Structure formats: structure tokens, C-alpha cells
Amino acid sequence: MRVIETQQLTKRFGGTLAVDELTFSVEAGQVFGFLGPNGSGKTTTIGMLLGIITPTSGAFRLLGEQNARGLRRARLKVGATLETANFYPYLSGWDNLRLVANIKGARHARIEAALHHVGLFDRRADRFRGYSLGMKQRLAIAATLLGDPELIILDEPMNGLDPEGMREIRELIAQLASEGKTIFLSSHLLNEVERSCTHVAILKRGQIVRQASVRELITGGSAVCIGSDGDAEQLVRLALEYPGTHSAERDGNDVVVRLADGDAGSLNRFLAEQGCYVSKLVPVETTLEDAFMDLTGAKSADPVQ
Amino acid sequence: MRLAVLVRSESIKTFRRPAFAVTVAALVALLLLTFGAMHVRSAVGGRGGSPALPNAWANILNLADLPGVFAAILIILLVASEFSWRTARQNVIDGLTKGEFFAAKLCLVPAVALGLYFALIATGVAFALPGMGGNHVDALVRPVDAMQMGGAALECLGIATIGFFCGIVVQSPGPAAGVFLLYMVVDQILESVLQGAGDVAGAVGSSLPWGTFTRLGKRVQYDPGALAQAIGRTGPTGPVHMTTRSTAALVVLAAVYIVAIVSLSYLIFRKRDL
Numbered sequence: 001m002r003v004i005e006t007q008q009l010t011k012r013f014g015g016t017l018a019v020d021e022l023t024f025s026v027e028a029g030q031v032f033g034f035l036g037p038n039g040s041g042k043t044t045t046i047g048m049l050l051g052i053i054t055p056t057s058g059a060f061r062l063l064g065e066q067n068a069r070g071l072r073r074a075r076l077k078v079g080a081t082l083e084t085a086n087f088y089p090y091l092s093g094w095d096n097l098r099l100v101a102n103i104k105g106a107r108h109a110r111i112e113a114a115l116h117h118v119g120l121f122d123r124r125a126d127r128f129r130g131y132s133l134g135m136k137q138r139l140a141i142a143a144t145l146l147g148d149p150e151l152i153i154l155d156e157p158m159n160g161l162d163p164e165g166m167r168e169i170r171e172l173i174a175q176l177a178s179e180g181k182t183i184f185l186s187s188h189l190l191n192e193v194e195r196s197c198t199h200v201a202i203l204k205r206g207q208i209v210r211q212a213s214v215r216e217l218i219t220g221g222s223a224v225c226i227g228s229d230g231d232a233e234q235l236v237r238l239a240l241e242y243p244g245t246h247s248a249e250r251d252g253n254d255v256v257v258r259l260a261d262g263d264a265g266s267l268n269r270f271l272a273e274q275g276c277y278v279s280k281l282v283p284v285e286t287t288l289e290d291a292f293m294d295l296t297g298a299k300s301a302d303p304v305q
Numbered sequence: 306m307r308l309a310v311l312v313r314s315e316s317i318k319t320f321r322r323p324a325f326a327v328t329v330a331a332l333v334a335l336l337l338l339t340f341g342a343m344h345v346r347s348a349v350g351g352r353g354g355s356p357a358l359p360n361a362w363a364n365i366l367n368l369a370d371l372p373g374v375f376a377a378i379l380i381i382l383l384v385a386s387e388f389s390w391r392t393a394r395q396n397v398i399d400g401l402t403k404g405e406f407f408a409a410k411l412c413l414v415p416a417v418a419l420g421l422y423f424a425l426i427a428t429g430v431a432f433a434l435p436g437m438g439g440n441h442v443d444a445l446v447r448p449v450d451a452m453q454m455g456g457a458a459l460e461c462l463g464i465a466t467i468g469f470f471c472g473i474v475v476q477s478p479g480p481a482a483g484v485f486l487l488y489m490v491v492d493q494i495l496e497s498v499l500q501g502a503g504d505v506a507g508a509v510g511s512s513l514p515w516g517t518f519t520r521l522g523k524r525v526q527y528d529p530g531a532l533a534q535a536i537g538r539t540g541p542t543g544p545v546h547m548t549t550r551s552t553a554a555l556v557v558l559a560a561v562y563i564v565a566i567v568s569l570s571y572l573i574f575r576k577r578d579l
Binding site: 047050051052053054072075076080081082083084086087088089090091095098099100102103104105143147 | 310313323390392394395396397398399400401
């Protein structure tokens with residue numbers, strides 16, 4: 001079942017096209033990473049899904065619902081936090097969750113369970129304004145859990161967390177995923193996304209430039225570095241003729257071939273059939289960050305979200 | 306529309322908000338000072354302190370501007386903060402519709418306005434009761450008092466609605482309060498300027514929202530004797546000469562303003578992204 005499905009979703013703010021005919025889908029049970037540089041349209045897209053931003057055109061389904069009444073029902077089964085933890089600063093953590101539970105129709109027992117889940121039960125009586133950044137993030141996650149959601153949307157959930165806090169959130173995400181919940185995660189911490197997510201979509205200037213499983217993206221990117229005694233340009237041409245090649249670029253006398261299917265053996269056989277025997281075939285270690293930089297054209301120093 | 310959910314949420318948010326307690330305390334303190342000063346002045350003048358009910362109603366209800374302005378400021382704090390804290394957005398994310406969120410905030414207008422209005426009445430009556438002693442009166446509330454009571458309540462509601470509009474449109478408490486106070490001044494300046502510019506302009510000037518709402522709470526609107534006294538003090542061209550408009554017309558105009566302000570607030574709110 002598709003829990004999120006967008007079709008040519010578009011949002012224009014005046015003359016600025018923030019989201020450009022976005023079409024993607026998220027299947028139930030996935031831990032889905034939503035990545036892109038600053039201003040690529042991630043928050044706007046999430047805002048449209050959550051009903052706080054009105055799309056200019058296009059359509060979307062949330063938990064299979066499309067019309068206004070259905071979407072309202074669906075949103076009660078979604079736990080979400082956008083950008084920062086938004087709570088009433090003068091209320092305690094407990095009272096803030098009481099308000100959320102009141103809206104979602106959740107029982108008070110769930111507040112206690114959610115606070116235990118994120119390790120804030122002992123600080124439940126403290127005012128939100130007195131919480132550290134990490135505690136605020138945890139309270140936001142606790143709030144998303146209140147309605148026993150089928151879909152959890154987390155925007156930068158690891159912001160402000162120390163390494164131990166990040167590990168706890170990562171474990172929490174894994175636990176929620178193991179309970180069958182779908183997680184939609186926007187984060188600029190690419191290594192955390194790589195460790196937590198099963199699938200990702202990468203945005204650039206309001207458009208999806210790639211949607212794939214994390215495994216596919218990593219292994220299907222810079223897969224192998226090949227070399228031969230012959231002409232490197234000839235090797236590039238032949239590598240590009242291989243049907244499973246995503247891209248092939250010369251790197252000195254070698255050629256870096258990114259494979260869509262990740263099957264380096266088939267590439268080797270193909271080259272041999274063409275009369276080109278490689279003298280070197282080395283797997284290239286790639287990360288999600290490498291793939292992200294390749295796809296978005298971002299430099300390493302660029303902030304990404 | 307889940308009214309019980311909305312009322313429960315707004316109750317928690319409002320009663321736990323320090324600004325609520327501070328505003329109510331400040332209003333009550335100001336009223337105590339005002340009524341206290343009236344009492345002392347009356348006692349020093351040899352009139353034996355504050356007048357008793359029902360004569361005290363005129364003095365009490367003439368102060369309805371105060372709870373109206375305090376209600377507007379409090380509503381601005383309660384409404385505009387939801388945008389600056391981004392809790393309005395989070396409420397919608399959590400499952401309220403935009404219409405429900407607006408309705409929840411709108412419920413605050415009568416609740417706060419009438420709540421502070423009753424604080425005025427309670428404080429004023431507390432000063433008026435001792436003066437009654439064992440004296441027999443035919444009625445504690447005469448028809449003219451009841452009419453002024455209704456008008457003063459509508460005045461508070463109207464002024465609070467202007468505060469609501471400022472909170473919804475400006476979406477930041479400080480600037481919204483500034484816009485509200487500026488409007489108060491500009492409306493009165495505009496009214497006095499228009500009154501000197503011919504009959505039609507004068508009629509328009511006296512029909513502006515602030516003047517319409519505040520006129521409803523004043524004794525001169527309901528009591529010809531009080532009007533004659535006021536004209537005697539200020540002269541026929543003084544600030545009270547326009548109170549000859551019928552009360553029914555003022556009530557209708559005030560109701561139209563309240564509905565128009567709320568409708569405009571909703572249209573602006575609905576159109577905006579959170």
C-alpha cells in the first residue's frame with residue numbers, strides 16, 4: 001500500500017517555483033529519507049502533505065485519502081513535526097502532550113508511554129521553555145507517537161542531539177519501523193539517513209532527481225573503477241554501451257563506472273565480449289553523501305537538508 | 306467541528322498562560338484604583354462616598370472601554386502568539402482543520418470580552434454595595450441600566466473583535482498590539498476631523514467602528530438627562546453631540562461591524578499558508 005503518493009504536485013510562491021510537478025510515492029513500512037539542499041522544496045512538500053500549505057496544482061494521496069474529509073481523517077493517523085519542535089513554551093511537557101492528545105483523541109496513558117519512550121517522563125512537569133534543544137526534539141517525537149500513527153513524518157529529528165541522543169533516535173526509528181510504521185524522514189545528516197532509511201528521494205530545485213532504495217543508490221552509484229592497457233577513451237565508450245551503466249567517467253588512465261544494476265561481473269563479461277580485457281576492476285566505496293553530491297551537484301561544504 | 310475538543314484545548318492554553326493572569330490582575334488593579342479614587346473624591350466632597358446601586362451603574366458602565374481594551378490586548382496575546390510560536394501550524398499538523406483552529410480562537414473573543422466585562426461589574430458593585438446600607442430601592446437594575454449594560458457588553462465584544470482581527474492579520478503579539486493601539490488613536494482622530502467637515506462626513510465619522518462601539522457603552526446614549534448634562538458641560542458642538550443616533554441603529558451597526566471583522570479575519574486566515 002502506498003501511504004504517500006504525489007502526482008505533479010506544484011507550489012509557487014509568487015514568482016518562485018518552490019515545488020515543480022513533484023511525483024513520488026512512499027510504500028507502507030518504508031523508512032523513507034527525503035533529501036535535498038536548502039531551498040529544494042522539502043519542507044514545502046511536507047507542508048502540502050500536512051495541510052498547512054495549499055498546493056498551486058497537482059494532487060496527492062495520504063494513507064489512500066485524497067479529498068478534504070478523507071485527508072482530515074488520514075492526518076489524525078499521521079504523527080508529524082516540521083522544522084522545529086513547536087510547543088507552548090509556558091506549558092509543561094505533559095500539558096503540551098495533553099493538548100496534542102486532545103486533538104488526536106488519544107488516551108492519557110499514551111502520553112505516559114510516549115514520554116517514557118523518549119526518556120522525558122522524569123521531566124514531564126518542567127516547562128517546555130526550560131528544555132534543552134535535544135529534549136525539545138524528543139518531546140516533538142513523543143508528540144508524533146501519541147495517536148498511534150501509521151505514518152510518522154520527522155523533519156530534522158536529530159537537530160541538536162548529542163551522539164548518544166542521535167543513537168537513541170536512530171534506535172527509536174528502527175523500533176518504530178519494526179512495528180510496521182512508515183517513517184518519512186527529512187534530515188541533513190546523510191550518514192544518519194544512510195543508517196536509518198531503506199529508501200530515499202533526492203530533491204533539487206523542487207524536482208525529484210532520484211528515488212531509489214538506499215542500497216541501490218549506494219551500490220548503483222560509483223560502483224567500480226576499471227583500467228586496461230588500451231585507450232581509456234575507448235574504455236569509456238564501451239562502458240557506456242553496457243546497458244547497466246549509469247555513467248562512466250575517465251579518472252586518469254582509469255574509468256569510474258557507476259552501475260545502475262550493481263553487477264560488475266556482467267560489465268566485465270560485456271567488455272570482454274567487445275574485445276576489451278580489463279587489467280583492473282576495483283569496487284569503489286561510495287556513501288549516500290557521494291551519491292547526493294553527484295545528483296545535486298552540491299559541494300561538500302554546502303549545507304544540505 | 307469538535308467543539309468540546311476546541312474548548313478544552315483553549316481552556317488549558319488560556320488559564321495556564323501567565324499573560325492571562327497578569328492582564329486580569331492589571332485590569333482589576335486599575336479598576337480598584339479608579340473606583341477607589343471616585344469613592345474618595347465623593348467622600349471628600351461630602352457626598353458620603355461611592356453612590357449606591359442603582360445610581361452607581363452609570364459610573365460603573367461608563368468605564369466599559371477599559372475591559373474592552375484589555376480584552377483586545379489579551380486576545381492579541383492569545384491569538385498572535387500561536388503564529389509566532391508556530392503552534393497554529395502544529396495544531397493543524399496534529400489534526401485540527403484550519404477552520405477548527407480559527408473557531409477555537411474566535412471562541413476566545415466572547416469568553417475573554419465578557420469575562421473582563423464581568424470583572425468591571427463585580428469590582429464596581431463591590432464599591433457600590435456598602436453605600437446601599439439598609440435603604441430600600443425599587444429595583445437594583447432599572448431599564449436604562451439594563452440597556453447600558455447590554456450596550457457596554459457589546460462595546461467590549463466589538464473592541465475585542467478588533468483585537469482579534471489585529472492578532473490574526475499581524476500574527477506577532479507586539480506589532481499586533483501596536484497596530485491595535487494605533488487604530489484606536491487614528492479612528493478617534495479621523496472621527497473628530499470628519500465631524501468638522503460637514504453633515505455627511507460627520508455622519509461617516511461617527512459611524513467608524515471605534516466610535517460606534519464606545520458610544521454603545523456610554524450613559525448619554527440611553528439617558529436624555531445625562532445627555533443634557535453632558536451637553537451643558539461641553540456645549541452643543543462638544544464630543545457628545547453625535548449621540549443623538551438611535552440605539553437600535555448603533556446596535557445594528559455594531560453587529561454588522563463585528564460580523565464583517567470576523568468574516569474578513571477568516572478570509573485572510575484561510576488564504577494564508579501556515
